[in-house]
Amino acid sequence: MVELNRRRVVSGIGLAAAAAAVAPLLGASTSAAAGGSDPDALLKAGRFDEAARGYEEILRKDPNDAHAARQRGYVALLSNRFAEAEKYLPLAVRLAPDDKQAKQWLADCYLRQDKLSAVVPLLRAIGKEPQAKWYEAVQGQPYQVSVGPSGRVPWLSMDPLPVVEASVNGGPPKKFLWDTGNTTGVGLSVRMAEEAGLRAVSQTKVNGGGQQSMDVFFGVLPSFQMGDVEVRNVPVSWMDMESPHELGTEPNPGSIGAQLFAHFVTTLDWVNEAFIFRPRTSGQARAVRAEAARAGSRPLPLWIDHDIPYTRGSVNNSGPQVVSINTGQDAGRAGVMALETAKRLKVRTDLSRPMYGATHGEIHKDYPCYPDETRIGPAIARGIYWAAAEQMVDPTPFDMLAHFGHTFFKPYAVTLDFAEMNVYITGGKPSS
Known part of the structure; x- marks a missing residue:
């Protein structure tokens, strides 16, 4: 019998995975840049600065090359160079209005800056209505961060994976897993979402790995607190599947991921x-x-x-x-x-x-x-x-x-x- 690690199923479905999971495609082969180097090949090899220069050379020769504009914007997005990304990705969208990947990356660019009003129409344009409704439901500035005097949050345990204590909407502390490979900011179990009094503003279905599908719900969490660090107005997701706690049989109330960490300088x-x-x-x-x-x-x-x-x-x-x-x-x-x-x-x-x-x-x-x-x-x-x-x-x-x-x-x-x-x-x- 194959035993599935259900926590990994949960951790893969969250803020970016639900809002931004379009498999990145390199598209048609781009013509060679100056010096005979193909910027697509350079990008694939992880030579990002060289790839950027290659795409820029293509655009100098042909300012209407939509592929080069899209890829140059993506390279900037990798390093959160938002001004550069906002120069090239909108250009790619104008040049190729049917390019869903260009719109997705532009949505990602705005999402990382918490510019949700700019994210919503892009998600609608690529057929992601549940995610568009999710971000549309956020009133005011998302991810309002307050860091207390220490900014230090101790872990409750180290193995098999680290666990930290957190409070949801001022409720009693709960044990949360954390994982930089988890694309959620804060992901909750159904039970935790109900306990916190959250209302789903939209929902979708995802492949559940061995199950036909799972319902994923989207909402907005007023407060999430770890020690003297609080984050308010947090877009969160939860799903119709309970997963076992890493340290025993009690249900796991949720997980903390990279989208939350990215709002800090995090050690x-x-x-x-x-x-x-x-x-x-x-x-x-x-x-x-x-x-x-x-x-x-x-x-x-x-x-x-x-x-x-x-x-x-x-x-x-x-x-x-x-x-x-x-x-x-x-x-x-x-x-x-x-x-x-x-x-x-x-x-x-x-x-x-x-x-x-x-x-x-x-x-x-x-x-x-x-x-x-x-x-x-x-x-x-x-x-x-x-x-x-x-x-x-x-x-x-x-x-x-x-x-x-x-x-x-x-x-x-x-x-x-x-x-x-x-x-x-x-x-x-x-x-x-």
Whole structure:
């Protein structure tokens, strides 16, 4: 009997997945840019700055190239360079009014800036009426952030996945999972939504992985509080499926994901088992950079796709490539890579022990594997347990080497600087 990891089904359906999950397509091949380099190929290889220059060269020669405009806007969106994205993506929409992907990325651009009034017509134009009604129902400024004197929120437990205590609408504290690979801001169970007195403003159906479909409901949460950090007016989703709590049999009241973290300069401190939330300002970004420099940590790039954070890392002798910071990898694994990647990089893999689960509504099969070395900047792990997946289920327009998870980061503190779009890693000794 295949036993599904139902938490991963839940975590894949949330704010960005419900509002923005259109599989990114590169479309028709773009003509070669100056120097004979194809910007589509550069984008796929994760060479984003070079791809941007290639698309700009195409647009200098042909300002009406809709594909180049769309792709150039997407590259800017990866780094939250909103002014650039708002230059190129509207141009792509004007040049190709039927291009749903250009409209989706433009909606994502406005969504990340909490400009919901601009998001609504774009979602309607691509047939996402439930999501359009959701954001239309938000009255006033969404994600109103208040950070108290400490901004520090302790974790209640570390394993099998970290758990934090949070209060919904001023109610009693509940144990929430958190996961940077979870595209929700705050996702709730049906029971928690009912307890908080939430009203669904719209709903849709999604594939439930082994089930025919599940109902997903959308609403607006007045208050979500962790310690002395409060976020008000939060778009939330919940679904008609209860999932078991990671620490036992009680229902999981909900989860916290990357969309919420992106409203702060967020430190995930495995060493001291706590969050540190700072306001998302340039001043806080400078302070974090200075702290990291004193600890000997240099900035790494931070990119966002479908609200999941990415940076550069390596497996064995791969060299630096795009990887995700996806902390929801459970069952003790340090991360997940494609089986074909494991074979190519000569990662020791035990094909006699298949493991089954479900992510984003899709059943998958993995195998235990043990890379000699995995690395993100100064964070290194040698010979620890990973998983090699027969099929990776997170489509991106670029090649992604691996998902780095909770167990990999245990000796470290990781700061996701969403103000200046950098990652800093400090502390710890290499895992082995």
